[in-house]
Amino acid sequence: MPRPYGNLxxxxxxxxxxxxxxxxxxxxRTTMQKHKILAIDDEQAVIDTIKEALIYEDYEIIxxxxxxxxxxxxxxxxxxxxxxxLKMPKMTGLEFLERLKLTPLDPGIIVLTGHGSSDExxxxxxxxxxxxMKKPFNFYELVGLVRNIISLKSAMLLLHNQKLKSLGMIxxxxxxxxxxxxxxxxxxxxxxxxxxxxxxxxRHNLENALTNTKRAADLTxxxxxxxxxRKSIVTxxxxxxxxxENTQILKSSISQKSVLNFNLSSNLPNIMADMSQIxxxxxxxxxxxxxxxxxxxxxxxxxxxxxxxxxxxLKSCCLDEKxxxxxxxxxxxxxxxxxxxxxxxxxxxxxxxxxxxxxxxLGMSAIYGIIKGHKGAICIDSAINIGTTIRILFPVSNNSAxxxx
Ligand SMILES: Nc1ncnc2c1ncn2[C@@H]1O[C@H](COP(=O)(O)OP(=O)(O)OP(=O)(O)O)[C@@H](O)[C@H]1O
Ligand SMILES: [Mg+2]
Numbered sequence: 398m399p400r401p402y403g404n405l406x407x408x409x410x411x412x413x414x415x416x417x418x419x420x421x422x423x424x425x426r427t428t429m430q431k432h433k434i435l436a437i438d439d440e441q442a443v444i445d446t447i448k449e450a451l452i453y454e455d456y457e458i459i460x461x462x463x464x465x466x467x468x469x470x471x472x473x474x475x476x477x478x479x480x481x482x483l484k485m486p487k488m489t490g491l492e493f494l495e496r497l498k499l500t501p502l503d504p505g506i507i508v509l510t511g512h513g514s515s516d517e518x519x520x521x522x523x524x525x526x527x528x529x530m531k532k533p534f535n536f537y538e539l540v541g542l543v544r545n546i547i548s549l550k551s552a553m554l555l556l557h558n559q560k561l562k563s564l565g566m567i568x569x570x571x572x573x574x575x576x577x578x579x580x581x582x583x584x585x586x587x588x589x590x591x592x593x594x595x596x597x598x599x600r601h602n603l604e605n606a607l608t609n610t611k612r613a614a615d616l617t618x619x620x621x622x623x624x625x626x627r628k629s630i631v632t633x634x635x636x637x638x639x640x641x642e643n644t645q646i647l648k649s650s651i652s653q654k655s656v657l658n659f660n661l662s663s664n665l666p667n668i669m670a671d672m673s674q675i676x677x678x679x680x681x682x683x684x685x686x687x688x689x690x691x692x693x694x695x696x697x698x699x700x701x702x703x704x705x706x707x708x709x710x711l712k713s714c715c716l717d718e719k720x721x722x723x724x725x726x727x728x729x730x731x732x733x734x735x736x737x738x739x740x741x742x743x744x745x746x747x748x749x750x751x752x753x754x755x756x757x758x759l760g761m762s763a764i765y766g767i768i769k770g771h772k773g774a775i776c777i778d779s780a781i782n783i784g785t786t787i788r789i790l791f792p793v794s795n796n797s798a799x800x801x802x
Pocket of ligand 2: 685760
């Protein structure tokens with residue numbers, strides 16, 4: 398494709414604009430990370446041209462030659478912008494967009510096509526794309542569009558993160574004060590119980606009041622965990638021993654139709670963890686597994702093991718802040734239950750997201766907060782009607798000497 402300007406002119410122009418744009422684009426990411434752009438086109442020549450047009454920009458460009466591969470790279474890399482072709486083998490651009498179900502906080506999309514009909518383009522806009530360009534495209538138009546969309550998305554994400562942060566602070570403050578009030582109420586109930594004869598109906602009512610107040614206190618604890626404001630007591634913990642000690646609690650939390658299996662790997666290094674928080678993780682995962690099996694018969698398997706994780710594997714995990722690659726100890730709960738579709742998997746860590754009538758939707762969000770606090774990672778593998786495997790990875794620290802016998 399001919400370039401409309403000479404290389405030197407292009408370099409000077411881009412250097413000037415880049416200085417201004419970089420300031421706004423760098424918001425919403427750490428200074429070390431480049432914004433990622435995913436280019437999806439079955440013609441390698443088009444991808445090469447996109448790379449050439451953006452050569453002086455500070456972006457990391459990832460490419461895919463069909464929609465299916467694009468979708469995989471999209472979930473691994475979480476780009477801020479996708480440049481998408483419409484006519485592609487395996488999965489068209491439109492199918493790709495329909496699978497993503499974009500929201501305003503998702504990446505920006507520029508559709509780049511040579512033959513798209515106006516009907517198709519209208520459908521693309523209805524599916525949330527930001528801009529459309531016809532091939533062959535002008536380098537400067539593409540650069541300008543890319544910069545504008547990235548700075549818009551960065552600003553939106555920054556605003557959203559700030560809002561979440563403020564909301565987290567308000568929620569943690571309320572939960573903390575509320576918890577203190579509940580402690581007072583529980584104290585007074587216990588005092589009142591002393592003055593009641595053992596078999597009086599007042600004592601029975603007070604016991605019920607105490608149980609419900611404890612439940613409310615547990616709820617505030619979960620909120621504090623999610624917002625990262627719960628105090629933790631970190632000690633060296635051997636997961637095998639810990640799982641074995643909790644077998645009885647786990648068995649009593651699941652229905653009799655589910656079979657509980659253990660597959661605990663020997664020579665497991667210790668992890669540095671808060672025992673009560675890890676118990677919460679294990680119980681929540683096991684209850685979810687049992688609830689996914691429901692009234693049917695099924696199997697829940699709890700596994701432990703050691704795994705070396707590289708960057709690519711950790712990128713596929715669910716936590717926003719990925720731990721550094723290295724050696725991890727894992728705790729995994731898998732079930733043969735109903736499984737989850739992609740849409741549900743995206744939402745399970747959102748506080749109050751639930752698909753259960755009686756559920757509260759706080760279990761997985763508490764797990765998220767706990768694992769974030771332990772600098773670990775969460776990997777989910779789930780398929781409808783087949784089951785779910787949730788693997789929690791804990792970094793092996795230098796002072797976590799082997800605790801296995
Ligand atoms: N093992 C699983 N199999 C299938 N779906 C699951 C599994 N684990 C979690 N989910 C889905 O994620 C949702 C959120 O889970 P989460 O534990 O946060 O809340 P909940 O179980 O609905 O309520 P609770 O607050 O009582 O735990 C569930 O409602 C369910 O749809
Ligand atoms: Mg749950």
